[in-house]
Amino acid sequence: MENTNEVPPPEDAAGSSPPEPVGLTPAERETADTQLRLLDAVKEQDRAICAAQAARAAAVDEIMRWTRATAETGRPTTAARGRKGYVEWSSMTAAHEGLVAELACLLTLTENCARNLMCHSELLQHKLPATREALRRGDISYRHIEVIMDNVLALPDEAWQAFENEALTESETLTVPQFTKKAIRIRELTHPESITVRHKRALADRCFFVGPGRDGMAYLEMTLSNEDASAIRDRVEAMAKNLQSSSLVEPVETRTLPQLRTDVAVDLLLGGVTATGLGAGIRGNVYVTVPVLTLMGKSEEPGTLEGFGPIDPETARRIAGTASSFTRILIHPETGAVLSFGRTKYKVPTELRRWLQLRDGTCRAAGCNRRAQDCDIDHTIPWESGGETVFSNLANLCKRSHRVKHETGWAVEQGKDGTLNWTSPAGKHYATHPATRIRPTIPTTEPATKPNTWLDVWSIPNTGSTQHRSNNHDERDERSTSSRTTTTDRRTDGRTDRQKYRGT
Secondary structure, three states: OOOOOOOOOHHHOOOOOOOOOOOOOHHHHHHHHHHHHHHHHHHHHHHHHHHHHHHHHHHHHHHHHHHHHHOOOOOOOOOOOOOOOOOOOOHHHHHHHHHHHHHHHHOOOOHHHHHHHHHHHHHHHHOOHHHHHHHHHOOOOHHHHHHHHHHHOOOOHHHHHHHHHHHHOOHHHOOHHHHHHHHHHHHHHHOOOOHHHHHHHHHOOOEEEEEEOOOOOEEEEEEOOHHHHHHHHHHHHHHHHHHHHHHHOOOOOOOOHHHHHHHHHHHHHHHOOOOOOOOOOOOOEEEEEEOHHHHOOOOOOOEEEOOOEEEOHHHHHHHHHOOOEEEEEEEOOOOOOEEEEOOOOOOHHHHHHHHHHHHHOEOOOOOOOOEHHHOEEEEOOOHHHOOOOOHHHEEEEOHHHHHHHHHOOOEEEEOOOOOEEEEOOOOOEEEEOOOOOOOEEEEOOOOOOOOOOEEEHHHOOOOOOOHHHHOOHHHHHHHOOEEEEEEEOOOOOOOOOOOEOOOO
């Protein structure tokens, strides 16, 4: 009797070479062959993408090693030396930060994505050879690589190899969510440190994020402990179901359960008070720019919520109508040019800063999305080099991008429309554009017999005096058409407003 316990050769193993279909007509066989050929082409191209990503990692690592070896920082600068609390970057730091900015611009990535790419590329080339080869062969995707990186970086160096070997086992058959669960489980079992100690450290990284979405909506994200997340979910769920079950009483509740969950969470966040009493009397504020015809109900042009983008006209009118205070922007009805900003509280530096925030929206360095409100105001042509404090020489730069501009070989010029034209140390050119195209102009007080001319109010250097422009102020306001940037408190009876929290 033959030994039936022998293992068949690989080519005969079940699943490695599927049997030929039987009983097919020639047309059915041709269809099956065509489908198989097209699927094989898709898989081939997918493997080519993975191989290209592995090659990109090698190229990124090579430029990183060259940068460290040469530490090319570009022109030296002493602009900020002597400033209190200022520590000048070393040549190595300046070279590294300059490369981050270069890759972000080159690949149209955010700065954080560029940093992650540099970190992952270095690890693939020098620390995780098996992972690099799996990517090069196309056995796993780059999204799998990111899961490996997220977990391996939280392990001590001596545990990396064991984690890598275990995680890659049969990984080519797992989706990214499945692979993520597997990687987390392996990391927990591989990590030599107590989970109690690690959890305390992880709590320090808890965070809160709000970002814009489509159609006037937004996203709110939180990273918090499991027990807090579970308790929040259960409390919101219980309150939402309670509202839904009370629909037998007038007025009838028409909102769905997902809508109720969201509205409950919003009301708790906007009106809730902490156990210590924090939050009492604190309200979220918003800035909304509303075209005047929209405000009058004669146009359906959307308003703009600062930091988020367009909102529907009805919401814009409602917020403007319930405002407890507002800052007015006067806009020319035909050209859209800004005539003045906040003329009721004239202080050029403060109002100019606000105008620049509205114009720029975010940090104006390529690849950076930090809010303009959190940025420095930078003189494109430095003050010590003769640059003036005028709108055409100012832009919002976050602290890191501000230092990159002054301490590395990056150079920038500002165009008349507010475009910043950046030149990298390598000689490549990149442009960043303002969020809105607005020019701060006001009509001059020439006699009516002369043609209308326009004066650039921000092009006049600040002398600290306002008297030369304070006359006839009310007359200009009455002649001008206005939009409103509205600062408003959250309405207690509203459910759909989304506002930025501003602490006291």
